[in-house]
Amino acid sequence: KEEEEEHRKVKPVGWVQLFRYASRRDGIFMVLGTLCSIGHGALMPLFTIFLGDIINVFSDFGTSGSPVIPEQGQMIKDALVAGVRRAAVKLIILAVAAGVLAFGQVYFWMRSAQKQGNRIRERYIQSVFAQEMGWFDQIDSGELTTRVAGDVDLIQAGMGDKVASALQFTTTFFTGFIIGFVFGWKMTLIIFAATPVLAIAGVVFGKMIAETTGEGQGHYAEAGAVADEVLGMIRIVTAFGGRERELARYDTKLDKAYRAGVRKAGAMGMAMGFMFMVIFFVYALAFYVGNRLVSSGEMMPGSVLTVF
Template sequence: MAPKLDLDDLKGQLNEAYIADDEQKRKEEDTSSSSISSIPDNKEDGKKKKEKPPPPENPPVPFFDLFRYASPTDFVLLVLGTLGAIGTGICFPIMLILFGDITNAFVGGGLDQETINEINCNISNDPNYTYPYPLGPTCNLSDPTNSYANSPEGQAIQDEFTKFGIYVAVIGAALFVLGFIFVTALNFTAENQVYRIRSRFLQAVLRQDVGWYDTKSSNDFASRITEDLNKIQDGIGEKIGMFTFSMTSFIASIINAFIHGWQLTLVMLVSTPVLAISMGILAKVQASLTENELKAYAEAGGVAEEQRN
């Protein structure tokens, strides 16, 4: 005989089944909503992709580290070029001393008042032209028979001119030789070092794994390496000689000025701090403009490389 069904028990079992089914649906809805919320927004993800993190700023390289790839021959040429620049800088104050001596010979060549009263020079070839002062009879300094040309004062001026011509010729030859040495030596050693840097850089790049090229931007590679090496070549080449020449000439000129007229030199040095500050500001601005120029050239070179490829 079949067991008798209890309606109350049947209702209770149905209610429990409905409750369990509702709880299961709620769990599934919570799981789906949490998974949907975990999906990133496409717009925000696109923004993150577009906004690349800024590249780290490389610290400036110390000046003497630029010569790490120099060979012993390059160091010899560097010293030789520096010495040539120092010699060239010393020659210019010597030229100033010579010009000052010849000026003194013009002004005070032993022409006292009595001598002037005895001379009336015919400066032009016009026989009617006379020196506009009430002097004595007309004479011509180009005439070897006139009294002044054969006087001790005239001989002294002629000797000063002769010495001036000889000294200027010697210093001019020295300037040519020393200038040629320092320009040629420094440019030659700069070319050698830049060639060595370029070769080692290329070797280092070719030794990298394939994954390294995926993490590095190579669009502006060619233009950036060219610009950077050109700046290095300018910095370790002829500009070293020009800086050494300028500093040597400045120091030698200051010493010369103190020897020949220290009072006037002190007055002129009042403006030195202003000049130094202005030059420092100019150097800072120029360095900033050079950095911006390199970045602009790198971006333009990268675009050109992409279009060509």
């Protein structure tokens, strides 16, 4: 069992090495996808600025008081309509840009990942064919097919839209903090206090999820090897009455994969629950502090929403 566990544990490669099969064209696609991801990530913080402007317009309208003359009331209403119109035009432009950039980030990264995934499959098969005969005695043929079908899909997913999402959210993170410090540095510092807690939790739970995912893939590969072996010799297995024994062997492998999946689900559930708990605690603290800053005249109501 210890030898099997050691065989299942594969040393992870570096993030840069993951793209060593990329061609020049793939590199161009990844650069374009990166630019689209960065642009898309910067749009959400910009959206909060425009939304804050709308809040400020309504706030000014609400605090303007009752007009003394009808002409004054009409001027206030016209100013409100003009302010909302300007913000609406900005949001429309933002929406169009978001649609184009979101399409670009997913399209370019996933197309590049698909091509690289195909190259990895080709290199895998070439490497298998180049092995000596003694190597095949130590490896189940069913495991080889399961690995090339399942593991490469995971690698390809890690090189596709997940990279685009990571770049997008990283850009949103840094752009958001820059805008936050510009519009309200006191409130931003308070929100920033929760960042280390979320980062540590993300690292811990991410490691747990990665370990359980690798373990589950290993057990599914073993189950696939058993199924391939039995189906390839189904007449012999049936003739010697070995169906129940082979079925029990297959169920054992699936049960191990199921247990790994349960642990993965538990880790993901704890990660999501803990992170959202911290986020809602930050919500409460931020609105409380924002209310104090607005009351003291240090911030506008729209700036509170923009910073948050």
